[in-house]
Amino acid sequence: MSKTLRCVVVDDEPLAIELIKSYIDVSPQLTYLNDFEDAIAAAEYLNLNKVDLLFLDINMPDISGIDLYRSLVDKPMVIFTTAYKNYAYDGFELNAIDYLLKPIEYIRFKKAVNKAFEYFQHQNKIEVNTDESIFVHSEYKLVKINLKNILYLESLEDYVKIHMVDDTMILTLMPLKKMIEKLPIDKFKRIHRSFVVSVANVKSVLNRKAKLATGQELPISDTYVDFINDWKNQ
Structure with missing residues (x-):
């Protein structure tokens, strides 16, 4: 390099x-x-x-x-x-x-x-999925986001809304599938066609819902129901 x-x-x-x-x-x-x-x-x-x-x-x-x-x-x-x-x-x-x-x-x-x-x-880093941050384009500029500050991701068709732990949001023009490719698979899990959660910020799972550290609850769909067992066994 x-x-x-x-x-x-x-x-x-x-x-x-x-x-x-x-x-x-x-x-x-x-x-x-x-x-x-x-x-x-x-x-x-x-x-x-x-x-x-x-x-x-x-x-x-x-x-x-x-x-x-x-x-x-x-x-x-x-x-x-x-x-x-x-x-x-x-x-x-x-x-x-x-x-x-x-x-x-x-x-x-x-x-x-x-x-x-x-x-x-x-x-150009050799290591894969070891970074503590990602880059996204938002509001005509490149933004660096620390992974530990992400609460969850929400799909809005061609956009992704990144919900942060400090209650702020970052909107980026990118399908959720592409965004997932940027994230370490052990730290972020898809639980619904519209939602990806930060595993560290999931505090409980009950009745097909993931309760986050902020108190918000996100649905877990049938397609991603394996997340429940994965979360319990972590």
């Missing part, structure tokens, strides 16, 4: 490229590879070379940054840059690490890079 993120900058404005390059030069987590003013040339390069992080302008002639990124076969992490706020939802849909509004200040750039580097390390 590389110790730094290999970066490419794509923007039709030369001054914008130079600014980001100057920020990359003073960022120890980053290694500069190349930059492009032409989106088509950038797409050709990105499909032939290993890139970890892409700084990508959205508003470009010929093809937008959004469409360029969608066209890539092997998608690197992306931080979108633009002078307009109204593209944030598109960036969210494409699982962007962050969304930087021009003119980009270094402190904001650094925050986005730190987030990308932490996400990169998390995704």
Whole structure:
């Protein structure tokens, strides 16, 4: 695993490229590879070379940054840059690490890079299901969640509502099945087509209901009734 993120900058404005390059030069987590003013040339390069992080302008002639990124076969992490706020939802849909509004200040750039580097390390760990946290996209940004702070997960069709022990909630665009793949199977169990519980926060099971530490009760469906015996025997 590389110790730094290999970066490419794509923007039709030369001054914008130079600014980001100057920020990359003073960022120890980053290694500069190349930059492009032409989106088509950038797409050709990105499909032939290993890139970890892409700084990508959205508003470009010929093809937008959004469409360029969608066209890539092997998608690197992306931080979108633009002078307009109204593209944030598109960036969210494409699982962007962050969304930087021009003119980009270094402190904001650094925050986005730190987030990308932490996400990169998390995704490339050799150990499986040993992490104490996960990353999800919520409200146009990447959010790190400590597993011990999760109470239960609730499916809302294409979204998952993550209920936290402090009574807050995080909404993320992801099917429950995909979310389950992120979680250690010994710490989280599905009890219903709509619910996954943190085993540590289940305090009792009675009448096909799991009672949580907060007093909330969630139904246990026939499909997942084995959870009852598993919980009793833990």
